[in-house]
Amino acid sequence: MIAFLTKLPSRWISLTFRQPPTGATVAPKANLSTAPPEPVVPSKKPIKVELIGGKHYSWCSCGYSRKQPFCDGAHKTRAQGMTPLRFVPEKDSTVWLCGCKHTNNPPYCDGTHKQDFIVSAPLHEYTD
Ligand code: FES
Known part of the structure; x- marks a missing residue:
């Protein structure tokens, strides 16, 4: 299994690739999911x-x-x-x-x- 996690400007994207068992004829599977976006910090004071x-x-x-x-x-x-x-x-x-x-x-x-x-x-x- 190979997993990637990256942050784009407004959201997280994770990709998971699963290899089929050796000798299997199924194509690799990819899952796409997103986590809630995080705010940026425009000020460190109230x-x-x-x-x-x-x-x-x-x-x-x-x-x-x-x-x-x-x-x-x-x-x-x-x-x-x-x-x-x-x-x-x-x-x-x-x-x-x-x-x-x-x-x-x-x-x-x-x-x-x-x-x-x-x-x-x-x-x-x-x-x-
Ligand atoms: S400025 Fe965000 S908690 Fe104080």
């Missing part, structure tokens, strides 16, 4: 924002938006399968929204950005 109660917001969950921490629709082409988190605050408030996109309490920062896997992660660079 972003302080003033929210207006009753207003609809879309927090970027993929990290590709140029309007951090909010969605600009980039997920539609850069991170297919990911969607922004839509939320409506009850009242006006000043909050810290997650900028690293790995919080366990989206859209709010929970301190995950201090963990080694974020500290050592490459920052997403906007190329276009």
Whole structure:
């Protein structure tokens, strides 16, 4: 058996090839599967924002938006399968929204950005 695992810009692809038993006349079998896409890290700090109660917001969950921490629709082409988190605050408030996109309490920062896997992660660079 030969297995490959590679990461494309927005998803993981694993391929497994199985050889038929010696002397068999069956062609090798290939399996294609994808894992959920992972967000990129556009910032390693939370972003302080003033929210207006009753207003609809879309927090970027993929990290590709140029309007951090909010969605600009980039997920539609850069991170297919990911969607922004839509939320409506009850009242006006000043909050810290997650900028690293790995919080366990989206859209709010929970301190995950201090963990080694974020500290050592490459920052997403906007190329276009
Ligand atoms: S910025 Fe993502 S958890 Fe703090």
